[in-house]
Amino acid sequence: MILSIESSCDDSAIAITDIKTKKLIFHKKISQELEHSVYGGVVPELAARLHAEALPNILAECEPYFKKLKAVAVTSTPGLAVTLVEGVTMAKAIAVALELPLIGVNHLVGHIYSLFIDKPTQFPLTVLLVSGGHTQVMQVKSLTDIETVAKSMDDSFGESFDKVAKMMGLGYPGGPLIEKLAKNGDRKKFNFTIPLSQSPLIAFSYSGLKNAVRLAIEKTSEEDYKDIAASFEHIASAHLTQKLKKYFKTTAPKTFAIVGGASANLYLRSQVEELLKPHNAKLLLSELKWCSDNAAMIGRVAVEMYEKNLFSAIDELSSSPRSKL
DSSP states (O other), X not given: OEEEEEOSSSEEEEEEEOTTTOOEEEXXXXXXXXXXXXXTSOOHHHXXXXXXXXXXXXXXXXXXGGGGOOEEEEEEESSOHHHHHHHXXXXXXXXXXXTOOEEEEEHHHHHHHGGGTTSOOOOSEEEEEESSSOXXXXXXXXXXXXXXXXXXXXXXXXXXXXXXXXXXXXXXXXXXXXXXXXXXXXXXXXXXXXXXXXOOOOOBOOHHHHHHXXXXXXXXXXXXXXXXXXXXXXXXXXXXXXXXXXXXXXSOOSEEEEESGGGGOHHHHHHHHHHHXXXXXXXXXXXXXXXXXXXXXXXXHHHHHHHTTOOBOTTTOOOOSSOOO
């Protein structure tokens, strides 16, 4: 079995995954949402302290599996520098104490493999990753052959939801709160401009839309918030589908997936599903419980890396806030 640790942001999680069957044996996550909600977003130093408290408590529950462990894996990039260190330090300590090889996992690859928890992989596929930190499109042929073909030039899809929710005083995390508010709103009430609609670039941008929403909030009352939320969610999703449509003109999808914390947004899922119909493309989605950060997806990647002998030397593995993907 492989023990995997996730601490890239504000979720402390540890998983145990069976190498041969690729089945998830154990998983526990302790969320910090309540502690950070009073600040309207994640406070890195607070997150690091909470990881230092939570991770050892979860690890204690994993002790019955220690004798069956063949490796220890950990998210090493990307994420918040001070929180990544907590997980990497623990992983190194376990590796030394139990004389196990160490596997450093890219968090973004973890989100791709959230599609395959308790399942075999299905490659190749085109992936849209939408989260609080990233918005990008990737062509994935295998574990070691991943090409990023489009990225956000500023705010991410998920980040824009968090910031709009903060402007409205809704709390954190903003994604589910905006989605809930938008259900009773008029998506056509506020005619926000779709970002980069006239640009030939296959890229994303949410700073302009976020500013337009801010101006709308300043000019209206709370009674209009549900319509603002609905209109914002509609345009934010339309921006993604518009750029994907342009990309599909040159690279038609056969199997398409949406991953990342913001992939739990049901409106976005429905819009992408409509976009794929003319292409007869298969849509892969993670279970809602695996969309947000978790250690199960890190463990699923680690199994593949273990089988390919992709290990990290203890003295060479370090945490990095930026990913090469």
